Amino acid sequence: MARVVVDVMPKAEILDPQGQAIVGALGRLGFSGIADVRQGKRFELDLDGDVDDVTLERIASELLANTVIEDFVVSRVDS
Amino acid sequence: MARVVVDVMPKAEILDPQGQAIVGALGRLGFSGIADVRQGKRFELDLDGDVDDVTLERIASELLANTVIEDFVVSRVDS
Numbered sequence: 001m002a003r004v005v006v007d008v009m010p011k012a013e014i015l016d017p018q019g020q021a022i023v024g025a026l027g028r029l030g031f032s033g034i035a036d037v038r039q040g041k042r043f044e045l046d047l048d049g050d051v052d053d054v055t056l057e058r059i060a061s062e063l064l065a066n067t068v069i070e071d072f073v074v075s076r077v078d079s
Numbered sequence: 080m081a082r083v084v085v086d087v088m089p090k091a092e093i094l095d096p097q098g099q100a101i102v103g104a105l106g107r108l109g110f111s112g113i114a115d116v117r118q119g120k121r122f123e124l125d126l127d128g129d130v131d132d133v134t135l136e137r138i139a140s141e142l143l144a145n146t147v148i149e150d151f152v153v154s155r156v157d158s
Contacts, residue, residue, distance in 0.1 A: 001114065007121050022122070022142065031138055033128030035080065042086050042121040043101070049112035059110055063101065 002047040004056055008065045008072045009040035040070070081126040083135055087144045087151045088119035119149070 010016045019037040026034050043064050045056075056074050065072040089095045098117040105113050122143050124135075135153050144151040 009121065009123065019122075025142060026138065029142065031130075031134065033126055033130040033134075034124050034138075035127035036125040038123045040121045040123070042088065042119045043098075044088065044117045044119070045113055046115040047112055048114035051110075051112040055110065055112075059105065059113070063104060063108065 003077050004045040004047060004051075005075050005077055006043040006045065006056075006060045006064050006072055007040065007075075008043070008060075008070050010038060011069055011071055014069045082156050083124040083126060083130075084154050084156055085122040085124065085135075085139045085143050085151055086119065086154075087122070087139075087149050089117060090148055090150050093148045 010019075016038045018039040022037040022039065023034065026032075026037070041064075045059075053074070060072045060074050061067050089098075095117045098115070101116040101118065102113065105111075105116070120143075124138075132153070139151045139153050140146050
């Protein structure tokens with residue numbers, strides 16, 4: 001079965017309070033060397049038919065990502 | 080600056096209601112050919128020092144993932 005991964009991340013110019021909270025927690029827990037963390041979403045789609053790239057882009061942009069504040073990357077992977 | 084990506088996904092045996100909601104929405108929106116969707120998290124860490132693999136595994140397992148219900152993968156990427 002074909003698998004598609006859609007990675008959705010906050011745009012670079014958008015504040016990411018969840019990522020900043022993790023940076024703070026890392027410091028309090030004694031982990032050093034991490035300058036920045038950004039948190040996004042990962043979607044794994046299992047295809048049971050042929051779905052073309054245009055349709056996958058539409059699914060990502062219309063349903064999975066909020067393109068006002070998020071960027072997305074669609075990639076086909078072997079599963 | 081080195082970048083590390085941590086992908087966190089619900090374990091296969093764990094129900095994923097968010098993913099199931101997306102499967103339902105895809106059907107209602109007229110997209111076909113998607114058998115299953117699972118939703119997880121993606122963390123992008125920017126390192127400003129040397130952080131060894133053992134430390135990265137600890138960060139992922141202690142802070143980023145709930146290893147009772149989630150699996151994680153740590154990968155170093157070029158940025």
